[in-house]
Amino acid sequence: MNLTESFQFLNFKKRIGTKSLVVFTQQLSTLIGAGLPLIKALRALHDQLEPCALKDVVAMLANEVESGANFSEALSHFPKVFPEFYVNMTKAGELGGMLDGILKRLSEFLDKNQKLRERIKSALMYPAFVLLTAVLILIMLMMFVIPTFTSMFSELGGALPLPTKILIATSDIIRKFWYLIPFIPVVLVLLYKFLIKSPGRRLVIDKIKLYIPIVGVLVQQVAVARFARTLGTLLSSGAPILSALQTVKNTVGNEFIGRAVLKVRDSIKEGETVSGPMETSKAFPPLVVKMINIGEETGQLDKMLIQIADNYEEEVDVAISGLTSLLEPLLIVFMGLVVGFIAISMFMPLFSLVKLIG
Helix, strand or coil, rough: HHHHHHHHHHHHHCCCCHHHHHHHHHHHHHHHHHCHHHHHHHHHHHHHHCCCCHHHHHHHHHHHHHCCCCCHHHHCCCCCCCHHHHHHHHHHHHCCCCCCHHHHHHHHHHHHHHHHHHHHHHHHHHHHHHHHHHHHHHHHHHHHHHHHHHHHHHHHCCCHHHHHHHHHHEEEEHHHHHHCCHHHHHHHHHHHHHHCCCCHHHEEEHHHHHHHCCHHCCCCCCHHHHHHHHHHHHHHHHCCCHHHHHHHHHHHCCCHHHHHHHHHHHHCCCCCCCCCHHHCCCCHHHHHHHHHHHHHHHHHHHHHHHHHHHHHHHHHHHHHHHHHHHHHHHHHHHHHHHHHHHHHHHHHHHHHHHHHCC
16 A cells, blocks of 8 residues: 555544644644754654554655655645645745744644634534524424414314415425435535536635625635735745745635636736736735735735735634624524514414404
């Protein structure tokens, strides 16, 4: 079994999380910075790791380096553990003789990205929990409460109002096919993954995301923060701007913005600036374009990009807080409308009966 086959086997056993990768990168940077040769540093990290997929990967990396391969070349054999930008930055560090410094920047970059993802997930946990609870309550009402009223209406006879008919039909469908309900989220996720497999469909979907009220702003801010953080880190590490932009395209997380990045790369090949094609693409906020233009003019593009990333990550925090506080009343209003519809639908036949009796 060769190196690639070994990794594929390991990948089925267990994925390596970003937190583990951050710790590995930090520790490797510290050991190399202390003067320890790369092979000995890898062996030392391997010895201190508990049995896991990362321990096996580090062992194979050490073997590769010991056999004469460059560290970046060995890393490239594990694309699902070490992303493209990780390999490119490591290669730049090897060429410039500053591998420890590059690894330190990498660990900081990975840590910031991980914290950003965690903030987004934690902010959405409560609204998701409330929505799930509301859906479960509605299902219980449809399965156990509505049928009681349905049998009562059957005994009374007479024509039922349209809202009541809709409610009863919905209740009947849920009672008959309740076992399919848990599969609905799975089907939706699989459908989404199928749709985004095609670059053309993904482009349309990612562009639509940017125009969704409230959410679109957050999507753009996250994408811009990733763009600026990745490109700024790569450029400050000595990576060529053309290869850096290609790497950024694959990490930005939005096909529409990613294609705009490729247009920037193609324009730079023809001798244009970075900010010019960014402005014409309409994928980036005007302030970002202006700041990048200033960074180009002052020769501090990498520092300006890092500043943009810091600013936009702060804006993401504010946007997430605003979105969370907005979702709560929206969920309450949604539940109120649904419960109100159910109550009106149930009592309309009773009101009609009272009028007939009167």
